[in-house]
Every structure is written in structure tokens, then in C-alpha cells.
Amino acid sequence: MSSHQAVFLHLHMLYTLDWRIKKGSERFAFKWLFTFFIFMECLSPLYGQIKGIGLPSITNYTKTTYQSGTQNWDIDQDTNGNVYFANNNGLLQFDGSTWQTYKIPNSNNVRSVKFDPKSGRVYVGAYNEFGYFESDESGTLSYVSLIPKIEDTTFRSTDFIWKIHLFEDEVIFQSFGAAYVLKNDTITPLPSNGRFQFSFRAAEKLYFQEVTKGLLEYRNGSLVQLPGTTVFNAYEIWGIFSLGDNKLLIATLEAGLFIHDGQAVFPWDTEANQFIKNNSSLGGVKVNDDFFVLNTVLGGILICNAEGQVVQQIDLNKGLKNNTVLSSFIDSSNNLWLGLDNGISYLNINSPFTYFSSSLNLSSVYATVVHNGLLYVATNQGVFYHKLNASFKDDSFNLVEGTTAQSWNIQVIADQLICANNKGALVIDKDRVDRVLDHTGYFGFKEIPGHPDHIIGSHYGGFALFKTGPEGLEFQNRIVGFNNSSKDFELDTDYVWLLRDQFLFQLEFSENLNEFATKNKFTSLNGKGSGINTLKKIDDTLYFISENHFYTYSRELGVFKEDTALSELFSDLSIINSIYKDAYGNLWYTYGQSNGIGVLMKSEGPGYTNVLEPFSNLSGNFVFNYLSVNTIDPKNIFIGLINGLAHYDSQFSRENMVRPKAFIRSFSYGDKTIVQGNPQHKSKEHELPYSDNNVRFTFSSPDFESSDNIQYSYQLEPFDKEWSNWSKQALKEYTNLKEGTYTMKVREKNSYGVVSDQASLIFTINPPWYRHYLAYTAYVMLGCLIIYLIRLQVQVKIRKNKYYETIEQRKLYLEKESKIRMEQYRLEKKIQKLNRDRLKTKILAKDKELVNNSLQVVKKNKTLSNIVQKLKEMDVESMNEETKSQLTTLKKSITKEISGNSWKDLEKHIKNVHFEFLKRLKEKYPNISPRELDLSTYLLMNMSTKEIAEVMNISNGGVELARYRLRKKLGLSRKENLTGFLMNI
Template structure:
């Protein structure tokens, strides 16, 4: 009970608040951030070059469908009006009028009034309108009109303030704010009879349609001219227009009237049905104040707004249902009813009629699919399945998630794919009765049948199933044919019925089932014609739609040939609901669901893409002509201009230097960077989805890098010559220095040689002196030895004397002899000191080494060592040390201990080894 009350609350809330948007022409809005200009757009016209031109306050704007350009007058004044004739764009400004022409990719201005005194100093003249009448150009301000015949200018001054002049056939009407409408004949002006109602009224347009003249006033509505005066326009829209402030009005192709207002946007009236569409800020327009109206060669509408520009495709076969409120949500399915539309969205089921829509009770939540069976509409919903008939909604099934409903091609049975399997409706008189296919209780997205007792089912996630049934739809067998066919990537399979044949779209490839091999096989016809297709939706037996690389194509099948018809991406960019494209056919139209509404498109519409293109290339802001040259390492911007702004705009691709891949041209611009030097070619193709057709090309050359230019090569040559010259000079200098170094080296070598000779001489002298010293040393050694022998002999003599003493008896004689002998052989003390000194000099090195190794040796020990090194015997040593033989032996024994010698070691050999 609580849930039901809550649902009813939401139902009444939605129906009271929602105001539906009706089907409207597609509108492209351009804000100031797009064209980088000012606010008001006073005039709109299309040039002979197919570019659109706008009088935008201080700027003349130019838009060719690819690039916006803006230009200012030399005096920086506001541009109020433009008129285009041939290659000239005439403009009117404050005390100034002239024309623009295009050259080298830029607009250039020529003043007609320069140096002419046409305007009085006190006049505050602005040229608000330019028109041609009777072969002359008229430049009109609020006070005067200037007639220019190409050579001279005639000025006509009005007696009172006027709004605009209106040429109609051979008549020229002047609208005075105070005094009404005047008809101008030369310089004479007069009020037409019966037009007094227009006094104190601002007239903004006088237009002729089917031999009738219509006058559009600012606040009094529309009047029609009759023989005896004026009568109010007999149309229900007229009362609405009286409160809207009419700013501009035009009759256009297709029996339509366009009226731009100051506060309610634009009204587009179908004069046959008297039905109108109001496009304003409440639906899709940026601004409600319309200042100007223009047309392109496709007869589509351009609006100059108080803040921005709008392009409205009034003659496009495509209409859009906008939901700017977001209350409707994403539309998953839509169908035509007698009174309007039935819409299934993620918010619920909505009914549209008489300009409003309401949510059907108890349908909040996800709606999936709407299928028409007879006079009834079957609606698949998250909560089950509903039947809609003449405004009445009945729930026929509680099985949740009715994704799709498909009709068998062999009888009138319908199969519904749901979250939990497949339902069968085989009694159309009572749709509340249905059967369930057993053995396949999983989410099924698509179902199809073209043979009795078998159906095909595609899992919502992955897998394709072949289900065999008996006559009562009882399951006999379920086969996973993608597993049997060893297809690994079988996610998101689409089932497509084409002329009673069932095809399967699996991972962008087309398959059919071979009943003999019980496996899937690739379909040659569809794989050859529809490569890289990610989605497919059937319309009828001969029409279907494919999604290829993000672009929708309407396909018409004629035999085994397919006619492709592109649907421009701008109509649905970012608005397609992936994996849930659905189409509802209604006579010669079909409806396609979008994120924020839906599209209505004519079924027989053929997009005849124009082949004529213009290529403008720019580098560093300068126009680059065909077969010309650009600087190295500079960006080249190639603008591919079709001059088409509406539904027939071509789908373009390009190839650079005969590359294999076709590259899509985004927004009409090809940006080329990092190009190598040399010749390059850009070939542009029109693509209809089935084939590529060459429509234009552009050739250019990239110059050598600056470091390979003629001047740089000359500089290189000069540099190389300079380097060679300096190299020569340097080599010469180095050779001179080398000679100098060689001379210095020779001198140095000579000095070294002299020094070596000198050193050698000195060495020789030293060797000689050493030799002398050695001789002296030998001499001294001999002297030492001699002294030693002499001493030994003296000692021996003394011993003899001693013996004599011991043997001689005569004392006196003995005494005398002994004294005599002692005196004769007495050793001189001085000679002994010389002996010891010479001995030390000879054995100086030996003494030093001995002292270092054995520092505890006494001088006597050292002296004994020297005598022993001289290989003297103890007997010879005793007298030299003035001790007895026994004393020498005892000293030797003590010395051995000090030298740490063992008994086996020879003392003399040890000393000789030191």
C-alpha cells in the first residue's frame, strides 16, 4: 500500500511539472567563444564562395564551415548591415559604407565614401540597411538614403525619422516611425491610402508571398495589403505575435514563414497546415532576441541573435525531440501513436500529446522496448510487460526485463527476450497468455526464428544458442553454437533478420548457420559490404541501419546491392545508447532513440553528398596555394570547405602521400606536422560508407631545412674555405713551430750530450780519484801490514832479547846490549796512532755495519774484529793489542758470545760475511 501511494505521488508530481519539447529542426548554436566576436549580430548573408558573413558590431565575421574569421573597419566603427553581390560584400557603418573582397585568404576593404563629404558634421548617421533597387545600390540610415550607381552617389534626406526601407517588386516603401508607411517614387514620397493604422508604429518587415503583401509591425502584429487598405492577418499565430515584439520576418522555401522576435525566439510557421514551431531558450536556442535572419543555398535558416548565432536546418529531413530538463531521462524506445508519441525511458513510460507528456501510472523505472502489434503497443519494462491501447495501460506479464520482442518470420508468434529467458506469445487475441522456453533460464537479449521448431537466442553477455523445440514449444535440445564453432570472442552478439535469413554479428564479423556442419560460417555478402560494423538495427525488409566507426548509415537494399546514406554525426554525437539502438517505423518516417530524446528521419531521404570542395591551406597564417612551397618544420593547416552546413554535408577522409589508411577529416581541418622536406600530396575522398570517391587533392612542397638553404650552403662553403685557410695557416704555424722545436730540441740534445760528456768526464775523474784512493788505501794497507809485521818482528826481537837475558850471564854486557836493541827497535807512539787511524779508514764501512748490528761491542772488541777480518792469527794480534796470546784467545771467546755464535760457526768467516 505504501509503495503504491509513493508511485502515485511521483506520477502526479511528474505529470504536473513536465512540459514536453516537440519535434524541432536541428539547431547548431555558435557562441561568442566560438567566433571570438561581439554580442549583437545585425545582418546575415551567404557569399558566392558559400561562406556565411555576419555584421557583428565592430566585426565582419566570416564562417566557411571550418574556420571563423573576423575583420574590423579602418575606423573601427560598428558594422550594422551587409549585402553580398558577386564577389563583393558591401557593408554599412557609422558615416561609412564600402565593400570587402577576398584575396590570398584574407578579406580586404575598399571605402566608397572615403574623401567624400556625404555626411554632415551634426548628423549621427549609421547605415542600417543595404539593398538593390532599380539597378542601383541603396545605403539607408534613419535619416537619409544614399543611392550608388557604381560611379556617383545621390543623397535623399527624409523629413522624419524612419526605421527601414523595403523594396517590394517595383515599389519602394519607407517606414516612418511617426507617420507610418510611405511609397517612394524618385524623390517624392506619399502615404498609401488606407494605411493610417501603421502610424506611430515601427514596421520591421514587408514581404510578398503568393501575390499578397504582408506587413510585420513591432507590436501590432501582421497586416495584409488589400486594394482598399490593410487588414489584420487571419491566423491564430497573429495574436501571439502581438506580445512578442517582431524584429524580422521572411518567407522561405517550402511554404514556411519565419518570424524573429525580441523576446520569444523564432516562430516557424507551415503555411499549409498553419502549424508552427517556436524555437527559443526554453528548448534549444541560446537567446530569445532575434536581430536578423539569413539563408544558405540549402534554404536552411541562420539567425543573428542578441548574443550569438544559430543555424536551424528547417529543410532537413531530420527532426529532433529535445529534453533539456533531464526529467524524461535516456530514451530507450519510442513509438508513434494517434495523438503523439509513446516513450520508454530509464525513468519510466511516458505518453506525449498536445504539446505535453505525462508518465503512465505504475511505470517508474527502466523501460526497454516498444513494439506495435495490431492496434496495441507491447512495452518491455524492468517490472514486467505492459500493453498500451488507446491511452489504457495493462500489465500482461510480471517477468522482469522485457528487452526485445521479435516476430517469427514463419507465423504470427512473438518471442520476448527477458532477464530470465524467453517468453512465447502465440495467441495475439490474448497477450496475457504466454509460454516459457525451458532449459534457457539466463538473460537473453535477442531472439529470432525462421524455421519451425527452432529458435536462435543471443545471451546478454556471451554465447549464441540454437534451441530445438517441439510443436508445443517444449525444449528438446539447447546448443551453444559459438562454442561448437570455436569462436572465442562471442561477447555481445547481435541477431539480424534480413529477408527471412538470420545473420549473426559477432566481433564485427557476419555469420550464418550451416545446418549440415552444425557450425557458423562467415557470410560473404555482408562481410564484403559491411566491414567494421559494431551495431545493426532492422527497419523493414529493405531498410536497416548500421553503426560503423561511430557513424550511423541508413541502408537501402536493392537486390544484392546496398545504397548507403550517411546520417551526420552532429545529430547524435555523444547521445547514442550503446548496445540499445532501436528504431520504430511509422509510414515514411522512423524514430531513433537518444540519450536526451529521439530523432525523426524520413525513410526515403537520400543524402546526396556534394562533390564540389574548396581547399584552403595556411601556414603561419599565410595562404598556401596548390603546388607551392612551405617552410621546413612548420605546421600546415588544410581547410576542406564543402560550403554545405546541413544534412547533405559530405563525410570526408584523406590520404597523405598515397598511404594505405583513410584518415577521417575532423571538423573539416587537416593538420600536418613534422613533414619531411620534398613533395607531398593530400588526396581528399568522400565516403558514403560503402566506397571512397576522390573529390579533391592538394599538392605542396616542404622546403629544405634552413640549414640546407642556398645561403646556408654558401655560408657552409665560406666556412669550409675559412676552415681550410685557417687549417693551412695553422699547419704552417705548426710546421714553423715544429722546426723551432726541433732546433731547440737539437740544442737541448747538444746540451744534454755536453752534460753527459761532462758527467762522464766527472765520473771518469771520480773513478780515477777512486782508483787513486784505492791505491792509497792499498798503500796504507800495505803500510798497516808492514807496520804489523814490523811490530811482530819487534815483538819477536823482544822475545829474543828476553831469551838472551835469560841466557846471558854477564850482566853489564847484557844490559848494554839490551838497551841498545830496545832503543833501536822501539815503536814510535805517533806511528802507532797513524796505524790505527789508517786501519779505521780502511775498514770504516765494516765498523759501521758491525756497530749497527751489535751496538754493545767495545772498541777493543771492534779492533779485534778488524784484525780477525784481516785474517791475522792470535799470535799476530797479541802484540798489536798489547796483550798475551792467552789474552787474545780469551778475548775471542768473549767476542763469540757477544756475537751469539755457536761452536760450529767460524768467527773469521762470519766477520768476512758482514
């Protein structure tokens, strides 16, 4: 098995590529073992620095985070700051907020990517496919293949495109079998005589490794062999860098690093070369003219300078996600991206901060001190040390033997290193605990003013006294009189002051220093009830601090007096929690609930400069109320954190730091999404239908340094009257917007407090159809039409009114005339009625008279009938003939007289007299018979039963029966009077 195969098996990355070359009718097949690909260096002028102490901040992105393939073979960045990765699942894009994978038809395994700032295209190369992505109408990247532009079909099977170069006015795609030169929208193949390995751009020149000819330089469309480079025919070159003096630094997979001076090749005999030989190189990237980042198979990355001295070595144990680095890239902020065999890492190498954390054996840091050339760090796990003048790049901090416990403080007192430890007061000698002065846990120690060689220590149960003797510090005794302790205590010439439970205690020593007397207990300094934040000695003056007001204590007056100069210095700052003055006169302080840190840097002249922005990334990472700052010099400042130690170089150059950019990344409405910030995408005004008046915006910023601290502020004009508060939320939605033109504006504030220019997007929401300007035009026209019609109607109405008025007047005239005529007619009718009534009255009177006469006649007839009956009863036999004849004649005369007076005439007259009564009775009782009508009339006339019987020619019993039947038909009870009832009808 070859050495290459051994490396590949160790990585579990075995790839077999079939290389087929057609020559006549013969086909030759070759198997090549292949592993990783290095991104070609393409650098713009950079001015960054790389610190050799501590580790840079590292952000790892896993497959789960970016939701794509594991391997990332190449990296580039566009002018908007978006970073692109050649991922084995496609083109992976990161805009600072979101990840997006763009697929390539028929070949998702992308091996190379290059952004062209002139055209805005993102060129990609994959297996048997290469082309470019460009923005479509919605701003989304869409793929265009360049394979159809290859006229010679024998070259269309390209295998993997490993490298893409922008060289002069050409775009060159390199595979093993050939290179493809795109110029003026035409592709010209550049075949290899044997096989290209890789290609590289260095010092504005383009180089190819050809496995039979060594290195070739591409000039004017042809390849020129470099002298002395055939030695590389046995090696795989993964990186070429310019080294100055027309020299090239060449990185091979396993043979190490070489120099080509234009004529010959020789090994680069340096510290870096030995590391590369042991870990195999996968290329790298150059950082300005001073540093190289070298990718490795087994050891992560190595950062070295131009002399080959190792500056940093970062691997899995120091924070990388994976030790196999396939690609590296320096972005526009001069920070480092790494494409790993499994994931992506971002290293903030262009920062004044580096860190010592758990990877270097440090945890929560409470204090640091330098003693005898060693840097000691007190942590929650013990005290660790490191040689201050030794290289920090390789070795970690070492534990001081015997200190494994909570270590609250580390101090140099009387030229001895004292540790306030959970185990007690420990004296440290170099790398071990030399003596334990007291086995009670301690918070810290301070010298007693006016008492040389005497030390007071704050322990868990109060205070203790120490004294410097012939063998150093010695424990003397517990100080009685006050059994509560606090880490926050200070001494002046007269008293011991300490903060505990929101109270400030003023303690006074006895003469022998063995006892305390509590002189006072304060809850405020100014008598207003405001709390006491902290107390600190600055330049041998003890200050009591309450809400950024600094006070000193006057023993003579027994009161606190404000130092207005210091109070004024902190008047515009957040409420500070603790303060410390370093050896250079700088005032360090922590502040606020966020537990941030800042410094008032001492100016060359009078005054201070407040510096906050560089420390914003550290906010929330401090042990509360433990300010640990150790300023060794302006370039070496150590700051304690909850997860290690930060190294700060206050003179670190940030000249290349550009103003951050903010983007309205997407604009969504309805079922549409407009993507902004991609290459070639041009902002334009968008028109939305009213039905899509719910809109959604997402924001992004290619500010990758501490991206978790990026904040956005937005304003939708004219909807929002002012800018929103700063927030980490990168999304905003608006619902039910009214019609009109809106401008969405967003800006970003990075972790250093620098605010970007605002990005904007203009869109118009069209009104609903019934509020559209055409609708309003129609409304106006309709209104005018309605007014016209109304006017016309009014005119018609006026004419009608005049007509109707004339008609009305005529009508009134006619009505008056008619009324007069009707009045005349009524008068005439009334007169006629009166005449009729008078006539009727006369007739009725006549009828009544006739009835009375008739009744008289009836009575007379009755009398005559009686007479006739009497005459009939006479004895005619005894009469003579003459008497008989006379009697007969008399009887006939009487009979004739009786029959001549008809009862029917009487009945007719009776009905005429009582016609109205009979009519009403018949209407009310339609079932009444004529005989019963006659009976009712007779009863109304108050005729007796006998008279009725005679008139009706019935018996008296018949009259009673007829009366009974009439009462029944009329519905009368026995008690009701029949005649009275009839009279009321």
C-alpha cells in the first residue's frame, strides 16, 4: 500500500476516479486515489494582524446548522458580503443570518466556487458540470450551465472542476483532463498533455501542476514550463503562494513545503515545514504579506509568518469542529473561514482579543497576577500558571500543585504569592503550595495602613491577622468583634470598611489589632436612601461609590463628601458595579445588569477617553462583582471571564475594519418573496395588490464577527413615526397596511457599536378597486352625472310644480266651484229630502189615519157582523113575508157593507206606516216569517191579543202561540218584554 493510500484510509476518505482517455479505438483506465481540495488564494489588499497569544474566537457551523452536506471544498465572498461554499450538496450561501443551498441540475457535488465582481456571477464547478448562478427577477440565484458552449463534444465530459480562476479578462475552469477558458461568452478548451493536478494563482500569475512537466505558467492562452519543477511530478501540490523576491512557497500533500526561486526547488527548512510533514498539507491561504494559513489533514490549521515561524496552531482540541481542513478563505473583514471535512469554522483572527479557555485548562477566572516571570490565574478549579515570556501557541496553563479548589484571589504581598483559596490561605512557590497559613477558606488579603508587616485577611467567618516574620507571612490570630466577612472590604488609616447585606460597616481596630468595634452602619452615603454600589482604593484614596457618585469619608466631620471631579467623569456612564485602576492610569469598570465592561483610557494630555465598543462581545461573560483586569503593558492585558481568560491588545490595528452593511434580505407578500442582497439584484419599487397588504421582511448583515450580538433597527415610513429599538430580531411583519407608498428602512449595529448605513426598500400597496384613483374618477364622474340628473330632475320638477301649481289652482277653482255646486246640490237634496220627508210624513199621517179608520171599520164590521148574527138568530117564521123580505134585504145590505171594507187595504197601510221598523227587523232576523212580521207590527202598535186575533182572524190561543214562537226566534227569555224589545229595534 502506498503512503497516499495510508493517509486516505486513515481519513476514511477514499475516492476512486475513472480517468479515461480516448486515443483511436483504445481506452486507457487509470484509478486515482483522491482526498481533499484547497481553495485557491485570491487576496485583496489586507492590513490585518494575527496574534500569537491565546486563541481567536471560533464559531463552528455544523451540518445541522446549515442543513447541507458535510464537506466544504471551496469558499468565496461577493461584494455584498455573502459567503459561498462549494458543498457536496450544492452551492451553500450564508448571508450572516440564514443559510441557503442552491442545487445544480444533474450534479450537486460542487467542488469549486468563484465570484466575479465585474459580472456579479457566482461561478461553480461540479462533476461533468460547470456554469454560474445569477439573480433572477425575484432576486433568487438561478443556475446557467456553460457546458452547451463547449463546441467540441469530446470535451463536454469534464469530470470534476476543481479550480476556478478569474485571470485578466478570462474565467478558467480547471479539471484533471483540461482547462476551459471562458472569454467573450466563448469557451476554448485547454487540454493537458498528461493530467493536470491542481492550479493556483499567486502574485498575479496563474500556475498549473501537470503530472509529467511539473509547474506550468499560463501566459497568453498557452502554458510555459517553470524550470526545475519536474521534481514535483512525484508529489501532489495543494498550494502555491508568493513569498517575495519572486519566490514561490509550494505546499505538497505529504512532502512538506518547498521554495522555488525561479530556477530551482528546495525545501523550506522551517518550524512550519516540520509540522506540515507530520500532518499533510491541503493548501491554504495567504494573509497580506506577512502570514500564511496552512490547511492540514490531521492537525487543523497552522498559521506561520514569512520566516516559517509558527504563530498559531489550531485543531480539534483547541476549538475546531474537525481536524481535516479542505479549504480556507480570508473574508473582507480579514477574518478566516475554514471549510472542513465535516462542517465550517469561522475564526475571528482580525481581533484585539484572543482567549484561553477550557481547551487550555482554564475555567472561571477570579484574578490574575504576574510573579517571578509567571502569569498566575485564580479559577474555580484552582490556580494555574504559564511562563509569561514563553510561547502560548502550544502549551496550556499548568495547575499549581495543591490548589485544586475554589480560588477567590491570587496576590503578591510582601514579595510572597498568596492565594485566597477554599482550602485556606496558601503560600505558593512557583508550581506548588509551599505553606498553608490557615485552613479556613479566604476571600482576600490587604495590608494594614500604618502597621508595617501586618496583613488582614477576610475569611469565611470574619477576619484574621497575619504578620511578616523571618520566614515570610505567619498567621497570628482571629480578629474578634465582627464575625461576618465579605470580599468587598478596604482599609484607610483609621478604619476597616466592608459591604455586606446592603450595609456599609465602619469597623475600628483595637490598639493591639486583635479586636473590632463597630463604629457605624450606613445604608446610604448622601442621606437620600440610594444604595452603595462598591468601595475601592484609587491612588491611596478610599472611595465609596453610589450610583456613579464618588464619596470620601471625613474623619473630622464624620460625614461623606462627594468628589465632584470623579463623579463628573462617570456621570454619563451606566451605573458601575466595580472599578479598578491599572498601572497605566486607566480606569476599568463593570456596569449594568448586562455585566459589561469598559475602560476610561488615560489620554496623553488631561482627561480620559471612554472605550466600550471593543468589549461589547465580552458582555455577560464576567464573574459578577469580580473585576479581574491585569495590564502588563498596553499590548498585553488579561481580563478574567466566566469561561477562561481574554487577552486584549489595546494597540491592535483595526484600520481595515469597514462600516457594517445591512440588508433587507427578503420581502414577502402573498405567495411571493423578493430576495435582496444577491449579486446582480437591483432594487426597484414593488407594486402590491391590496389583497397582499400583509408584508414580511427579514434582515441580514455579513458581519460575521460575534454575529450573535448584531442588532437591527427598522422604520417603515410613513407607518412608523420613529426608528424601532435595537433588537437581535431579524424579522418584522406588518399586517393590514393601508394603500400608499411605503419605504422600509433598516440599519445594523455590530458588536463594536458601529452603526451601518441604512438599507431601504420602496413598495406601493395599490388601493382596492373601490378606492383606486380610477374609481375615484368614476365617482367624480358619477357624482357630476348625479348632480346633472338631479339638476335636470329639479328643473323638471320645477316645471312640473308650475304645471301642478296651475293644475292645483285650476283644481282649487274647480273644487270651489264643485263645492259650491255640491252645496247647491246638497241644499237641493236637502230641500227635496225635506219635501219627501214632509210628503212621507203626510203620507204616513194619512196611512195612520187610514189605519185608524180601518180599525174603526174593522170594529164597525165586527159590530155589523154581530148584528147580522143577531138577525140570523131571529125567528123569521113568525114574520110575514114583507118583514122577512125586509129582514133579508137588511141582512144583505149589512153583509155587503162588511165585505166592502177589505182587510188587505188595512194591512197595506199598516206596512207603509211601519216600513222602517219591518226593514230593520228583517235585516236583524232574516228567518222571521211574514206572519211574524205582521204580529210584530201589531205588537208594536200596542194592539191587544183580542184585537190581534180579530185582525189576523185567529183565536186568542193562536195569538199567544204566535207570540211564543216570535219570542223564541228573537231569542228572548220569559222575563224580557216582547213589546219593549220591538220598540228598541
